[in-house]
Amino acid sequence: MDPSQGSAQQNQGLDLSAVRGKNLPHEQTGQAGHAPAGAGAPGGAAGGQDPNAVAVPSLIFDVDEASFNGVVAISDRVPVVIDLWAEWCEPCKQLSPILERVIASYGGRLVLAKVDVDANPRLQQAFGVQSIPSVVALVKGQPVPLFQSALPEPQVTAYFDELLKLAGENGVTGHAVADGAEPEPAGPAHPEAEEALAKGDFDTAENLFKAALASSPADEEAKFGLARASLGRRLIDKEPAELIAAADANPTDVEAAKAAADAEVVSGNAAGAFTRLIGLIRTTAGDEKESLRLRVLELFEVLGADDPAVTKARTALMRALF
Numbered sequence: 001m002d003p004s005q006g007s008a009q010q011n012q013g014l015d016l017s018a019v020r021g022k023n024l025p026h027e028q029t030g031q032a033g034h035a036p037a038g039a040g041a042p043g044g045a046a047g048g049q050d051p052n053a054v055a056v057p058s059l060i061f062d063v064d065e066a067s068f069n070g071v072v073a074i075s076d077r078v079p080v081v082i083d084l085w086a087e088w089c090e091p092c093k094q095l096s097p098i099l100e101r102v103i104a105s106y107g108g109r110l111v112l113a114k115v116d117v118d119a120n121p122r123l124q125q126a127f128g129v130q131s132i133p134s135v136v137a138l139v140k141g142q143p144v145p146l147f148q149s150a151l152p153e154p155q156v157t158a159y160f161d162e163l164l165k166l167a168g169e170n171g172v173t174g175h176a177v178a179d180g181a182e183p184e185p186a187g188p189a190h191p192e193a194e195e196a197l198a199k200g201d202f203d204t205a206e207n208l209f210k211a212a213l214a215s216s217p218a219d220e221e222a223k224f225g226l227a228r229a230s231l232g233r234r235l236i237d238k239e240p241a242e243l244i245a246a247a248d249a250n251p252t253d254v255e256a257a258k259a260a261a262d263a264e265v266v267s268g269n270a271a272g273a274f275t276r277l278i279g280l281i282r283t284t285a286g287d288e289k290e291s292l293r294l295r296v297l298e299l300f301e302v303l304g305a306d307d308p309a310v311t312k313a314r315t316a317l318m319r320a321l322f
Contacts (some may be wrong), residue, residue: 105219227299278292
C-alpha cells in the first residue's frame with residue numbers, strides 16, 4: 001500500500017446560507033469515520049443502539065492461532081492491523097509503542113492484534129512474512145500488506161489513513177468499542193474550533209484545527225474541520241455565480257478555476273468542480289499543476305471519501321497525474 005494524501009457526506013451540496021457575507025459549508029452529519037463510540041456483543045452492534053459499533057475485548061490485544069478466527073470476524077466490520085513481532089526483535093520493541101499510540105488516536109476505527117511469531121509460526125507462514133517487524137491488515141478477512149521495519153509515527157499514520165480509505169471503499173466502516181467502555185459524550189470533538197467556524201471566524205478555526213492535528217495527525221474530525229474552515233475563508237464576501245462565470249470566461253486561468261471549483265462545491269456541483277480542476281491538471285505543469293492537485297485533495301476532505309463525486313474524481317485524478 002502506498003500512503004498518499006487524501007471524510008463521508010451525501011452529495012447534497014454544501015449549502016451556504018449567507019454566501020455573500022459569511023460563506024461556510026453547511027454542517028452535515030453521518031460522515032464516515034466520525035461515528036460515536038458504543039457498546040455491544042462481539043462482532044455486533046453495540047447495545048442495539050449504534051449499528052456501526054463493534055464490541056471487542058480491547059482496541060489492542062494479543063492473538064494466537066486458536067483465537068485468530070475471531071480477528072477475521074472483526075475485520076468484516078472494522079479494519080484489523082496485525083503486528084507480527086518477537087521478544088528478541090529490537091526493531092519490534094521500537095515499533096510496537098508507536099503502533100499502539102497511533103491505533104489509540106483513531107478512537108476505534110482500527111484495532112491492533114499482536115502476534116508473537118515464535119509462539120504462532122503458522123500465522124507467520126499464513127501471511128508470508130519473511131522478516132519482522134512486519135505489519136499487515138485484514139479487511140473483510142483479506143490480507144492487506146502494509147510495511148516492514150520500524151517506521152516513524154507520521155509514516156505509520158499515513159499507512160493507516162490509506163488503510164481506512166481502502167476499508168471504506170469496501171464497506172468496512174464500523175468502529176470498535178472495548179467491552180465495558182463508556183460511550184463517548186455527544187457533541188463536537190473540537191467545540192471551540194466548531195464555534196469559531198459557526199461564527200465565521202475562519203482564522204481562529206483554522207489555527208485550532210491545525211493545533212489539534214499537530215498533536216494528533218490521525219484526527220479525522222480536525223482534518224474535516226480544517227478543510228471546511230479553509231473553504232469558508234476563501235469564499236468570504238464572494239459571489240459563487242461570479243466566480244464560476246469568471247472561470248468559464250478564461251478556462252486556462254488556474255486561480256480562477258480553483259475559486260470556481262470552491263463555488264461549485266458549495267453550490268452542490270462537486271462533479272463539475274472536479275471536472276474543471278482535473279481538466280486543467282492535464283494541461284498544466286510545475287507549481288500550477290501541484291496547486292490544482294492540492295485543491296482537489298482539499299475538496300475531497302470537505303466532501304468525504306464516500307461521496308460519489310469524490311470516488312469518481314479520485315480515479316480521474318490518478319489518470320491525469322500518471
